[in-house]
Amino acid sequence: MSYDKNNIFAKILKGEANAEKVYENEHVLCFKDIFPKAKIHVLIIPKNQYSDIYEFSKNSSSKEKESIFSAFERLINIYKIEKSGCRIITNHGIDGRQEVPHLHFHLLAGQDIGRMTNN
Numbered sequence: 001m002s003y004d005k006n007n008i009f010a011k012i013l014k015g016e017a018n019a020e021k022v023y024e025n026e027h028v029l030c031f032k033d034i035f036p037k038a039k040i041h042v043l044i045i046p047k048n049q050y051s052d053i054y055e056f057s058k059n060s061s062s063k064e065k066e067s068i069f070s071a072f073e074r075l076i077n078i079y080k081i082e083k084s085g086c087r088i089i090t091n092h093g094i095d096g097r098q099e100v101p102h103l104h105f106h107l108l109a110g111q112d113i114g115r116m117t118n119n
């Protein structure tokens with residue numbers, strides 16, 4: 001999937017749109033979801049241009065991959081949810097119902113997140 005440089009997360013990364021930043025490192029930005037689906041709902045995105053998890057898996061460096069997991073760890077610490085837990089998911093493509101075409105992980109926490117799907 002070719003990368004759409006005008007997507008909303010690209011604008012947030014360029015500082016052209018606002019977001020409530022929670023954490024960042026060299027390769028990753030984390031900010032609150034504008035329409036939270038749980039008490040804690042943070043989006044974790046790579047700073048480089050990857051449209052989805054497949055593109056990222058194929059083309060990102062080891063350092064970028066590591067930085068995503070490092071951000072997960074930091075967020076779990078920031079929100080003190082080491083014991084209570086969370087759900088981290090990413091939607092990809094049509095079947096995954098991905099809406100914003102820049103890879104993002106959702107971290108949902110702060111309450112029982114419920115079953116994984118409606119099925």
Ligand code: 5GP
Pocket residue numbers: 008017019020031032033034035036090091097098099100101
């Ligand atoms: P997707 O369905 O692509 O996995 O999730 C996209 C997410 O981005 C949704 O949860 C939606 O609420 C969030 N979102 C869409 N536009 C904005 C925005 O402008 N700012 C922030 N912070 N989140 C957004």
